[in-house]
Each structure stands twice: as structure tokens, then as C-alpha cells.
Amino acid sequence: MVDEQEKRKPGRPKGSSTAQTMEKILFTASYQFMELGFEKVSLDGVAKACGVTKASVYYYFNNKAILFTEAILFVLNMAYKSTRKIITGSGELKDRLLIVAERYMANAHVDFETMMREAASGLSEEQTLTIRAGESRLHELLADTFQEAMDKKELVPGNPLLLAHAYTAMLSIRNRKQVVNDEASLKQTARELVELFWHGAAPH
Amino acid sequence: MVDEQEKRKPGRPKGSSTAQTMEKILFTASYQFMELGFEKVSLDGVAKACGVTKASVYYYFNNKAILFTEAILFVLNMAYKSTRKIITGSGELKDRLLIVAERYMANAHVDFETMMREAASGLSEEQTLTIRAGESRLHELLADTFQEAMDKKELVPGNPLLLAHAYTAMLSIRNRKQVVNDEASLKQTARELVELFWHGAAPH
Amino acid sequence: MVDEQEKRKPGRPKGSSTAQTMEKILFTASYQFMELGFEKVSLDGVAKACGVTKASVYYYFNNKAILFTEAILFVLNMAYKSTRKIITGSGELKDRLLIVAERYMANAHVDFETMMREAASGLSEEQTLTIRAGESRLHELLADTFQEAMDKKELVPGNPLLLAHAYTAMLSIRNRKQVVNDEASLKQTARELVELFWHGAAPH
Amino acid sequence: MVDEQEKRKPGRPKGSSTAQTMEKILFTASYQFMELGFEKVSLDGVAKACGVTKASVYYYFNNKAILFTEAILFVLNMAYKSTRKIITGSGELKDRLLIVAERYMANAHVDFETMMREAASGLSEEQTLTIRAGESRLHELLADTFQEAMDKKELVPGNPLLLAHAYTAMLSIRNRKQVVNDEASLKQTARELVELFWHGAAPH
DNA sequence: AATGAATGAGTGTTCATTCAT
């Protein structure tokens, strides 16, 4: 038989760049999951965006649930570090909160709870818990800060964890294009939200 | 058949007896979309939950995008009416906001923006706009109320639409089981959130 | 955009013969499973052999395990009926056994136990039991016959079920091409096996 | 590397120290193929069971077909030697057959013909023939013994090869859990089968 | 001698969609 169309055989291609494929996959997956949510991300899509095949993704991450878990943990970790650096800095708490807000609002992304609900059925108990833990760390970081401020009478005494959640919930406005649609409106919104959070809607 | 063109006439249709099927589908779909988001709802699932076949769903709604649009508009409409009744009532604004909050937080549901983003690729330009309009109505209802209150010096002057968005954004805390997990914590959280919204975090 | 290659849309094709698709699938699947075993049968293969798509197979059988179960039960049922008709007929038992042997050996097929072992991991407990029950019926039919014969002193008293298994086990020689390779050798082998089964290898 | 061409020299290789890896792979593969059949054995599974990587398996055996061939030949060879030792021993033939039966039935395994059919499409003509030859040797060993016995009037004159196949076929009952499920029933079954083989089912 | 990285081809399964009745 003569095969005119030279058929590509399976196996590793001859000349292929080695460099950190795994990291590329993790970055890409992180981005896509945050951008699109669990279901809408296809492993093929991730693979193609990385210039590799689906099988390569599986080489590094045994299944979608694992890739998701690793990717989200990666993002949460980055967010934690970044927030920590800002929030433990010097200056007025209100000012630091503004910087956190601007950082947080820099990229639009899917709602975390919604994403988790979507992914839940595909994750193992343990995976869910791990991610939850990673997320809690972030809110607890804020809560601790709020607690300290309450102790110093800089904030009204109350439930600091709830305050933390209220804060991040407000920042999710970032995703609403009717409100935030460019760099300027973003900064402006961040400022107004922090102001609202700090002083409330009623006249003081 | 509901097609994109067809403008729903206001008021209850007179004769249509068996159009109950269509309503059942619409109700069920509304519930499922709010509960699960766009992708995770399958037309077969909706059909089965209604005790009809998938083809019947298609008989009334030409495709998933249309069903989604109708279902969401239906929900937004209900929410609008319900909110309007509360917000235009008598009593202190802060008290009315609390009732709105409790109503809104009664059922956990997917984040609206996230759902829209998920659905976006499947919707026509027009459908997206229609839904956006329906949603805007809700926020504008709140915004108008806030505007009035500002005029009456009950609220600090500012951007009333942003205030409306901030308000609903805060209420999304409802979905976080770490914070809200039973009837009691729900009520308590609603109260604290309204308090925060009203007076802010800093001592007055 | 102009699409030169008219792309086929999903959905039912316009002119397609309706006739008993499900039966065709069941027959084909039965044949292939018996011929190839569980793993080597692909639903795509079955579909193509039936002139339909894989999705059509799924329309009738929710998954491979179900198709397998139904297909094997179908075969076992046919075998049962056929054997029953022969074995409960008149004439010498030995002669009837010969007919059963010839019928049984008519088609080569995969070893039943081997196939079940292969399939086991994919089947539910219940499915395995159902198939096992169907198979037991067959051996019990033989066993009952043997028991009767023992009562009538036509056979040495002993374990009739073991005898039944020994009998069918011997017939599996059918699959060995070194021994059976044409119509003539098949008939001849059947006769010799029954003779061996009946009188044993040692001189009487 | 073991390639198709390479003819294994008889006798134990002298120096090869680390060739233990190859033997381990061969043992493991043999076991798994006999236990699971061709398709269900994955080279990765074999590798992991040996504590090496898949690539190592490929280092010693160029592809699955070769590994299969070597593994099966290995098993057949062992079985041949073991059987030969028993069958050429002293004592009544019937007693020796019983020992062979017990040895053969010691481990449950996939049906040989079924396995070969499953593997067939992946094997080269030559590989199939080689395995077939190895298997024939076993049956011919039995057949020769039977032939001798016929000559000595210890057995009814007839087709000795068929008798050999009938004998091993009967022993495959071993795999049916409805009949054989523990050490005791195994021994008992072996005895009854040999009895049946020897004297037949009818009263003498 | 042994491995890590990568791949193409397939497999089971789901789902929105279409058409004839």
C-alpha cells in the first residue's frame, strides 16, 4: 500500500520545546476557570491554548477535577499573598482597603460561589474542602484585620468575618459592565465602594 | 410557539386552557436556571421535571436560548413586582430595605452576572439586551428610591445606581454557606448587612 | 459568510427508514458481544453495523452495560428456549444431547465466564445477577434432565449440575480451530464428545 | 531488547544481573494476561505493578503484541514442563490425570481461545503461529500419552488429540464460581471430572 | 538501563437540535 498523506504516528514529536509545560497549563487553566467557570472550560480548550494536546494535559493532571482544584488553589494562593502584602502594610486601614479593592477588581471573574456550585458535583469531598480552606484563609485574613481594627476602636464592634464577606461581595460589582466599563470608572467605583463600606449610606 | 419576534401581550391570556404546559415549563426552567446556571440545565431535565418530553419543550420554545431568555425575564419580572410592592410601601426606608433583603435572600441562587457570562455565547445580541433591560429595571427601581431619599436628605448624595448595585451585591452573601446556613443566621445576616449599608463600618 | 460545504445540521434526517431500529441494534450487539467479548465491542462499531449513529444506540440503551445486559439476556433466552425444545423432546437422552451439542456448537463464540469477567467491572451488581440468573436457568435445565435420568437409572447417580457444566464445558471445544474447522469435523466432534461424555474414555 | 527476530537461546543467561527487571515484567505480564485477557491489560498497569515506568516496558518489549507473545509463551512453557513431569511419571494414568487436573485448576484464568481471539487483531501472523505452536505442544503431550494408553488397551481407541482437548476443556469449569468456590469444592470437582472423563456418565 | 514528556486515535457519554407523525 502507498500512503500519500504521510500519517503522523503517535508518540513524542521530534523537535519540541520542553520548557515548563505544566506551569503553562496551570496558568492557562487558572485563567480560563476564573473567566468561564467549571463547565465551560474544556480540557481540549486549555490544551490548545497552551499549544499542546489534551493528552498532555492529562499527563500532568489526572482529570478535570484535579486540574480545577490545582488551578483554583493557585489563584487563591496568589490572591492571598497579594492581599496579605497590602493589608499588613502601613497607613490608614481605609486606604489599604482601597488598594485591596483596586487590586481585586483589576480582573473581572466569575462569582466564586457560583463556580463552586457548578463544580461541586465533579469534585471529591476532599477537593471541595481543600478549596474551601484556601478561600477561607483569604476571608480570615481580612477578618483578622477587621478584628484588630475593632479592638483599636477604628471599627464598630461586630462580626468581623461577616464584614469581610460583605466587603468582597461588594467588590463583585466589578463584573457588572453597566457600572464598571473602563479604567476610570473602575477606580472611581472602588473609591465609592470603600467610602460606602466605611461610612455607610446615611448621613453621619 | 414563542419566537423571538413575538411580543408578549400584557395581561393574562383569556381562553388558553392547556397553555398550562407552557407555564409549567417556564416555571421549571426559571427555577432550574436560577439554581444551576445556564450550562447545567438540560432541556431534557426540564422536560422530565415537567412530565413532558424534550420535544414538547421545543414546541413552546424554539431553542435553549429562547427558553433561557423567557425564563429569566419571568423571574426578573416577578422580582421587580415583588420589590416594587415593598419598596414603594410606607415606613422608614431602612426598614423597607430590610424586607427587600430578606425576600431577596430567601432563596439561594446563582450569581446573575456569572450566569449571563456563561450564557452569553449562546444568546443573540437582542436576547442579551432584553435580559439586561429587565435587570436594569430592577436596579433602577432601587436607584430611583435612593434618589428620592437623597433629595429628602435621608441619604448622602451620590451615585444612586451604584448604591443599588452595591446593595444587591452585598445580598449575594446569601450563597456563602460559611456565613448563612439556616433561617436564623439568614435573618441576622440580613439585619447586619442593612445596618452596614446604612451606617457603614466606621464608628459614627 | 458563504459556506460551500453545506454542513449537515443535527437532528433527525429527512427521509429515514423507521423499521425496528432497536431490534437491529440488539441483534447486532448480541452477535458482536458473543463474537468479540465486552471490551472489544465499541458502541460506534455496533451503530455503524446497524447503519445508525452512536447517539441512536444511546437513544435505546442508556449505556454500554445496559446494552450488554440486554443483549446477553436475549441470547441466553434464545438458547434456553431452543435447548428446552430439544431436551424435553422424545427419544433417547443421548440422542437429544447430541442435537443440543450440534446446535450449541453451530456458532463459535467467546467463553462465557471470560466474557463475564471482562465485563464485571462495568456492570452493576444487579446486572451481573440478572445475567447470572439467565445463565443458571440454562444449566439447571440440563441438570434437571440429568436428575430425572439418574432417577430412571439411565445415568450414574451423582451431581447433576456439575454434569451439566461438564457437558457445556466440553462443547466449548468448538472454538478451537485446530479441532473444529468445518461442517464435517464439527458434526464428527459433536458425536465423539457425546460418546465420551456418555461412556467415558476407559473401555467398558 | 526482545524483537520478533531474536530467537531466545535455551538455558539461563550467564552474566545478566539487572535483567531481573525484564523477568519481573515478564512474570507480571504473564500473570495479568492470564488473569485479565489481552485488552484489559495496560502496559502502564504492568509497569506500575513492577515498580518501573511504561517506557521501561518498551525498552524490553517493543510493543504490546510482543510482550503478550513472550508472556504467553512463558506460561505455556511452564505449563508444559509441569505437565510433562507429572504425566510421564509412574502410577495409574487416571491418577496422574487427577494430579494434572488439580494443578491446572489451581489458578482461575481467562479462557485461552477467548484470549487469543481478543488478541488476534493485534498480533502478527507469525506471533499467532508461535503461540499456537506452544499451545499445541501441550495438547500433543496429552495426546501422546493417550495414544500410548490406547495402544496398551487402557483407553478406548479413538482420536487422542480430541481427547486431550476434551480433557482440558472440562477443566475450564474451574472458572465457574457456581461450581468451584473453595479449596474443597475444587478438589472434589477435579475428582468428579476425572471420574466422568474416565468412566462416562452412563452406568457401566 | 531506564525514564519523562508528549502524542494520535479511539471510547463512552451527553446534549441541543431536527423532522415526521
Add this chain to the structure above:
DNA sequence: AATGAATGAACACTCATTCAT
């Protein structure tokens, strides 16, 4: 008004195989 039958496209996942080191 409603359904049953059928489909194409996509998706998660597996596996034998290849290549560079």
C-alpha cells in the same frame, strides 16, 4: 398539542506508542 426517533458535535478520559536524554 405533543411526541418518538434520530443526529452532529462536543467532552472527559484511556492507551499504545514515540522520542530525547
